[in-house]
Amino acid sequence: MKLSKRGEYGLRALLDLTMAHALDRPLVPLTALAEAQRIPATFLEQILADLRQAGFLTAARGKYGGYSLAKPANEIVIGELVRHIDGPLAPISCASVTAYGRCTCPDEEHCGLRLVMMDVRNAISNVLDRYTLQHLSEVTLQHLRRDGLLPPVVELIRHLPIHQRTKPVPALEKHFHVEPKTTSKKPKP
Amino acid sequence: MKLSKRGEYGLRALLDLTMAHALDRPLVPLTALAEAQRIPATFLEQILADLRQAGFLTAARGKYGGYSLAKPANEIVIGELVRHIDGPLAPISCASVTAYGRCTCPDEEHCGLRLVMMDVRNAISNVLDRYTLQHLSEVTLQHLRRDGLLPPVVELIRHLPIHQRTKPVPALEKHFHVEPKTTSKKPKP
DNA sequence: TCTTATCTTAACTATTCTAGTCAGGATTAA
DNA sequence: TTAATCCTGACTAGAATAGTTAAGATAAGA
Numbered sequence: 001m002k003l004s005k006r007g008e009y010g011l012r013a014l015l016d017l018t019m020a021h022a023l024d025r026p027l028v029p030l031t032a033l034a035e036a037q038r039i040p041a042t043f044l045e046q047i048l049a050d051l052r053q054a055g056f057l058t059a060a061r062g063k064y065g066g067y068s069l070a071k072p073a074n075e076i077v078i079g080e081l082v083r084h085i086d087g088p089l090a091p092i093s094c095a096s097v098t099a100y101g102r103c104t105c106p107d108e109e110h111c112g113l114r115l116v117m118m119d120v121r122n123a124i125s126n127v128l129d130r131y132t133l134q135h136l137s138e139v140t141l142q143h144l145r146r147d148g149l150l151p152p153v154v155e156l157i158r159h160l161p162i163h164q165r166t167k168p169v170p171a172l173e174k175h176f177h178v179e180p181k182t183t184s185k186k187p188k189p
Numbered sequence: 190m191k192l193s194k195r196g197e198y199g200l201r202a203l204l205d206l207t208m209a210h211a212l213d214r215p216l217v218p219l220t221a222l223a224e225a226q227r228i229p230a231t232f233l234e235q236i237l238a239d240l241r242q243a244g245f246l247t248a249a250r251g252k253y254g255g256y257s258l259a260k261p262a263n264e265i266v267i268g269e270l271v272r273h274i275d276g277p278l279a280p281i282s283c284a285s286v287t288a289y290g291r292c293t294c295p296d297e298e299h300c301g302l303r304l305v306m307m308d309v310r311n312a313i314s315n316v317l318d319r320y321t322l323q324h325l326s327e328v329t330l331q332h333l334r335r336d337g338l339l340p341p342v343v344e345l346i347r348h349l350p351i352h353q354r355t356k357p358v359p360a361l362e363k364h365f366h367v368e369p370k371t372t373s374k375k376p377k378p
Numbered sequence: 379t380c381t382t383a384t385c386t387t388a389a390c391t392a393t394t395c396t397a398g399t400c401a402g403g404a405t406t407a408a
Numbered sequence: 409t410t411a412a413t414c415c416t417g418a419c420t421a422g423a424a425t426a427g428t429t430a431a432g433a434t435a436a437g438a
Contacts, residue, residue: 062406112329140301251435
């Protein structure tokens with residue numbers, strides 16, 4: 001019934017990212033996530049690259065780049081993350097709702113084991129599909145606040161400038177071709 | 190969140206054994222279990238040997254030998270079987286009740302991931318620790334009866350003589366729930 | 379006693395999975 | 409131009425998984 005290290009690391013990193021976002025640091029470099037959670041950086045790189053390709057994250061390259069959540073934290077369900085990283089929730093394939101497959105049992109229709117495993121599957125889903133990154137972030141931040149602490153990852157990126165590279169989504173650019181912006185000069189105060 | 194093949198095969202074989210017992214065939218040779226469930230016999234041999242050493246089964250060697258449950262089916266809890274074969278129910282060690290171990294996370298005390306995984310662990314336990322082989326056997330037999338069938342394993346051993354090598358089948362225990370025998374002597378009528 | 383059916387034990391193997399590492403490249407801010 | 413970042417793909421050591429193989433020990437029945 002194990003969650004893999006990949007899964008554990010991925011979730012921990014996303015949780016840090018969510019908390020950082022909640023504290024106005026929506027862009028976090030991988031190194032900070034890896035250091036805060038003591039995850040081997042090159043391994044985490046793999047994991048986050050995968051989560052980006054799956055649409056959970058966005059990344060900004062280059063100096064002062066990093067990762068951000070691709071959607072609001074309350075739309076990222078833990079169960080979906082676990083399914084993406086570690087596969088179906090059900091202990092055996094014939095008990096899976098989202099990824100049903102026949103098991104090797106000769107008579108699935110009458111199988112009492114299948115019934116109990118379907119109950120297990122639903123019990124897991126009732127937890128993991130109920131909560132989002134938002135929930136985990138809130139409860140963790142609340143615990144930390146009670147002890148007067150901030151998430152370590154936020155401490156680690158305090159010194160970095162806040163770069164507004166998480167540009168406002170260019171709604172019109174998707175519909176029109178527009179010339180690249182000419183550098184308009186700001187009047188100095 | 191997977192159950193291993195070992196776990197699946199072990200549970201299927203035990204369930205067959207329980208149903209056979211319920212139908213007055215408490216002693217089943219490995220070959221019948223393997224054939225009925227389409228499990229490689231030599232692999233199942235390994236699994237049952239382990240379950241015997243763990244005290245869930247007894248074995249009778251020699252001709253007309255086989256395996257039997259070592260205790261009444263209503264005392265063999267599915268969760269314990271799964272724990273024995275596949276390890277703790279909790280997805281990560283820091284969420285385990287019966288086998289707690291620190292995970293690699295730097296701040297377990299405030300970890301929201303741990304909380305959700307403890308909920309998952311409890312949800313799994315609430316299913317697997319509630320049901321016994323007796324329950325699974327009953328529901329499976331009921332399904333089979335509804336379709337006018339017997340468990341294949343029982344068909345497979347019909348031709349074998351019933352050898353009273355294990356303790357006499359306690360006829361009344363099937364009809365009444367009786368407490369495990371205590372050492373206190375009851376007055377004889 | 380001999381044969382046959384059964385469990386016992388231990389070692390062996392092939393494949394896949396896990397948990398990473400490593401090298402080189404592309405992109406961006408300063 | 410340089411430093412900090414993400415990107416991609418290949419690589420690997422070790423463990424786990426799912427078995428197989430071989431040489432016994434035991435018991436029933438002829």
